[in-house]
Amino acid sequence: MAAWLVRRLAASIAIVFAVVTITFFVVHFAHGTPCGTADRPLPPEVCRQLCRRFGCDKPLWVQYVKYLTALAHGDLGESFGLHRPVADALADAIPNTFTLALAALLVDFALGLALGIYQAVRAGRFGDVAVGNVALLVNSMPVFWLGLVLLLVFGQWLRWFPVGGPNNPVLCPHVDSPYCLLDFLWHLTLPALTLGLVGAAATARYQRAAMLDVIRQDYVWTARAKGLRERRVLMVHALRNALLPIITLFGLAFPFLFTGAVLIETVFAWPGMGRLAVNAILQRDYPVVTGAALLTSAMVVLGSLIADALYAVADPRIRVRGGGGSA
Amino acid sequence: MRATAAGRRFFRHPTAGLGLFVLAFFVTIAIAAPVVAPYAPYYQIDIAHPDRPPSPQFLLGTDPFSRDVWSRLVYGARVSLGIGAVAMLVAATIGTAVGAVAGYFRRWVDTTLMRLVDVGLAMPRIFVLLMAVALWEHIALWALVLLIGLTGWFGTSRLVRAEVLSLREREFVAAARALGAGAGRVIFRHVLPNAAAPIIVSGALGIGNMMLLEAGLSFLGLGVPSPAPSWGNMIADGWHKMAVAWWSSTFPGLAISLVVMALNAVGDALRDALDPRKEGA
Numbered sequence: 001m002a003a004w005l006v007r008r009l010a011a012s013i014a015i016v017f018a019v020v021t022i023t024f025f026v027v028h029f030a031h032g033t034p035c036g037t038a039d040r041p042l043p044p045e046v047c048r049q050l051c052r053r054f055g056c057d058k059p060l061w062v063q064y065v066k067y068l069t070a071l072a073h074g075d076l077g078e079s080f081g082l083h084r085p086v087a088d089a090l091a092d093a094i095p096n097t098f099t100l101a102l103a104a105l106l107v108d109f110a111l112g113l114a115l116g117i118y119q120a121v122r123a124g125r126f127g128d129v130a131v132g133n134v135a136l137l138v139n140s141m142p143v144f145w146l147g148l149v150l151l152l153v154f155g156q157w158l159r160w161f162p163v164g165g166p167n168n169p170v171l172c173p174h175v176d177s178p179y180c181l182l183d184f185l186w187h188l189t190l191p192a193l194t195l196g197l198v199g200a201a202a203t204a205r206y207q208r209a210a211m212l213d214v215i216r217q218d219y220v221w222t223a224r225a226k227g228l229r230e231r232r233v234l235m236v237h238a239l240r241n242a243l244l245p246i247i248t249l250f251g252l253a254f255p256f257l258f259t260g261a262v263l264i265e266t267v268f269a270w271p272g273m274g275r276l277a278v279n280a281i282l283q284r285d286y287p288v289v290t291g292a293a294l295l296t297s298a299m300v301v302l303g304s305l306i307a308d309a310l311y312a313v314a315d316p317r318i319r320v321r322g323g324g325g326s327a
Numbered sequence: 328m329r330a331t332a333a334g335r336r337f338f339r340h341p342t343a344g345l346g347l348f349v350l351a352f353f354v355t356i357a358i359a360a361p362v363v364a365p366y367a368p369y370y371q372i373d374i375a376h377p378d379r380p381p382s383p384q385f386l387l388g389t390d391p392f393s394r395d396v397w398s399r400l401v402y403g404a405r406v407s408l409g410i411g412a413v414a415m416l417v418a419a420t421i422g423t424a425v426g427a428v429a430g431y432f433r434r435w436v437d438t439t440l441m442r443l444v445d446v447g448l449a450m451p452r453i454f455v456l457l458m459a460v461a462l463w464e465h466i467a468l469w470a471l472v473l474l475i476g477l478t479g480w481f482g483t484s485r486l487v488r489a490e491v492l493s494l495r496e497r498e499f500v501a502a503a504r505a506l507g508a509g510a511g512r513v514i515f516r517h518v519l520p521n522a523a524a525p526i527i528v529s530g531a532l533g534i535g536n537m538m539l540l541e542a543g544l545s546f547l548g549l550g551v552p553s554p555a556p557s558w559g560n561m562i563a564d565g566w567h568k569m570a571v572a573w574w575s576s577t578f579p580g581l582a583i584s585l586v587v588m589a590l591n592a593v594g595d596a597l598r599d600a601l602d603p604r605k606e607g608a
Contacts, residue, residue: 011445014442015445015446015449016449018446019446019449019450022446022450023458026458026459027458129341133342136342136588136591136592137584137588139588139591140535140583140584140585140587140588140590140591141580141583141584141587142539142542142543142546142559142562142580142583142584143543144542144543144546144562145542145546145562145576145580145583145584146580148562148566148569148576148580149577149580151569152569152570152573152577156569156570255448255451255452258451258454259451259452259453259454259543262451262453262454262457262543262547263453263543263546263547266546266547267566277454277457278457278547281457281458281461281549282461282548282549284461289458292454293450293451293454293458296451296454297449297450297451300448300449300450300451301449
């Protein structure tokens with residue numbers, strides 16, 4: 001297990017390193033300088049000044065080595081547009097994205113598992129078909145559009161929830177009292193629900209299949225034959241084994257949550273990493289772009305690493321084989 | 328005989344027929360756009376009075392630029408469906424080629440290609456696309472389609488590799504090789520035709536993803552450039568006025584949802600029809 005973990009960790013670091021390198025060169029081959037755009041170039045003198053400050057007057061490989069050296073010291077460079085270190089800007093945004101992702105995951109798995117189990121129990125009957133079709137429709141919606149519709153209905157028409165932002169800027173600029181915590185959660189509900197619903201639709205599909213697989217097994221019949229109540233048979237004997245595939249889904253949820261966050265944070269004016277990255281891209285703030293790419297790929301890789309580790313813990317058969325499979 | 332059995336399995340899926348119908352509907356209106364659209368997609372009808380609600384004159388209302396939403400939806404079907412299909416074709420071709428080569432030759436070829444795929448899968452896709460689109464200014468539509476396809480083949484290549492790995496050990500492949508067939512002939516004539524089913528299924532399911540991706544990019548203002556109508560940038564055009572004119576963003580989103588759902592239903596049914604072993608998975 002330890003050897004496997006080390007091997008897997010090394011592979012993960014290599015992947016992140018490759019992503020950083022690719023991003024660095026993509027950005028630089030696309031004229032990654034702080035000199036404005038082709039439409040609106042800055043005066044050459046200003047450009048030279050800025051270049052001296054940000055080091056883009058040096059040859060590319062020198063810049064690359066410098067970037068890597070700084071990176072090894074935890075320095076992600078200085079933003080062109082925000083006038084602060086990239087690491088600070090990311091540090092401000094990460095907690096927001098993390099809270100949003102966590103809340104969305106909660107909705108995703110709580111709702112997805114419940115619906116999947118319900119569907120499996122009533123397989124083939126009306127409830128199963130109805131839930132299945134609704135889930136398929138929700139899973140097919142563009143996540144940002146679902147956000148817009150929820151915002152329109154619950155924010156604009158019914159006025160149950162606020163229409164954007166992470167808090168009330170006048171009464172609660174910081175989360176420092178129980179009231180403000182409630183305010184924050186109130187603001188969090190719609191974006192988390194949007195992301196969570198789309199995820200839950202996929203989770204329910206997997207959970208239904210996994211549960212149906214397990215229900216046909218002999219040990220479930222044995223449990224029933226022992227005279228156990230159906231509820232106990234399902235919740236204890238069947239569910240325990242039907243949860244395994246969900247771990248894989250957990251690993252896959254990370255890329256989805258980030259992709260969704262990029263769009264959802266824009267819709268709900270949520271000051272997280274997705275919005276930071278989109279704005280940086282639009283404003284050609286290259287150091288922020290590279291930093292955000294590094295962080296997100298690290299999170300994606302970490303997600304699949306955690307999922308693999310959980311799988312090994314949860315399923316002894318995998319541990320015995322010592323399999324890591326492909327990284 | 329086999330074809331009819333597959334057909335029966337396909338239509339046994341409760342939603343397959345409906346899915347086909349939805350797809351046929353949107354493909355038809357896309358092809359017949361000039362006939363079914365009452366206005367030209369760029370025509371600004373009455374710029375002094377935008378955001379007209381749905382009425383017999385404007386079936387789905389007009390947007391903030393006073394363009395007929397139904398007409399744009401119809402022309403947008405060409406763009407959105409076209410992007411989805413072509414991008415998937417690009418992705419499926421590359422994915423199949425890479426997967427087949429990796430699975431057939433194994434050893435260092437396999438290792439190198441699969442590590443490349445690992446990196447590709449670790450890069451958040453929308454992020455890569457956003458960067459590429461934003462950094463190269465004024466991207467052409469064909470380049471956008473190519474980019475969406477080029478970032479979408481990683482999953483397919485893993486799938487094909489797994490199929491090829493198991494197929495290459497089979498007797499008929501050994502027989503072909505013993506008869507002196509070269510690697511190219513073995514891969515194209517003997518291995519890939521037997522791996523066609525999962526590729527087709529993943530292709531059908533993948534088109535929907537491509538369309539959602541295009542919609543997301545266009546929504547952020549980095550996809551299909553305005554004023555060309557795509558369902559994604561139609562949502563983007565309308566969303567700031569969602570509160571007063573819900574129709575101009577709602578209908579294109581509904582169209583995307585319906586088409587992607589139909590593609591998913593057809594993809595599921597295709598899997599059951601072509602690959603009965605994996606039924607219900």
